[in-house]
Amino acid sequence: MVNEVSQWLAEIQTLQQQLQVLGQERDQAYASAANWRRLYESESEQRRNDSERSQTRIRALANQLTMFQQAPVTGEASSDLRQVLADVNQVESVDELRSQLTEALTLCDQLSSALKAEQFAHEETRQSLTTALGDTIDVLSKELACSSPD
DSSP: OHHHHHHHHHHHHHHHHHHHHHHHHHHHHHHHHHHHHHHHHHHHHHHHHHHHHHHHHHHHHHHHHHHHHHSOSOHHHHHHHHHHHHHHHHOOSHHHHHHHHHHHHHHHHHHHHHHHHHHHHHHHHHHHHHHHHHHHHHHHHHHHHHHSOO
16 A cells, blocks of 8 residues: 555655746747747838838829829929930940940849849748738747647
8 A cells, every 4th residue: 555655745845846847838938929929020110111201202202203204304404304415415325325224224223233133132031020020929838738728
């Protein structure tokens, strides 16, 4: 009988140790999830701020464009236009004009490529954050399911 009691006590101790280890693992998982949540919230806040600044800039540029389209060419715009016309008039040959046009088109292509690369990088970042968020939600769901009393 004493032998059975000792076995039961040993088994109870083993189970208590296992519970303690599982509790520590659960606490680590919660800490990890909290860390991922904090990182996601920080990144999303930064993205929201960037988006708001971009939207503000877009509205300002759209207003400027509307203003330039409606206003007659005078003042500063007139001087810029005069400068461009003067540069074109200084071109001595069609070949030189073609050369300048080629340079301008090359620059336009480079800027377009840079924009496309930035858009691609933005999409990759968005997908990475979405995946990380989904993984975190899965871990939290599993933890909540495991820790729920039946």
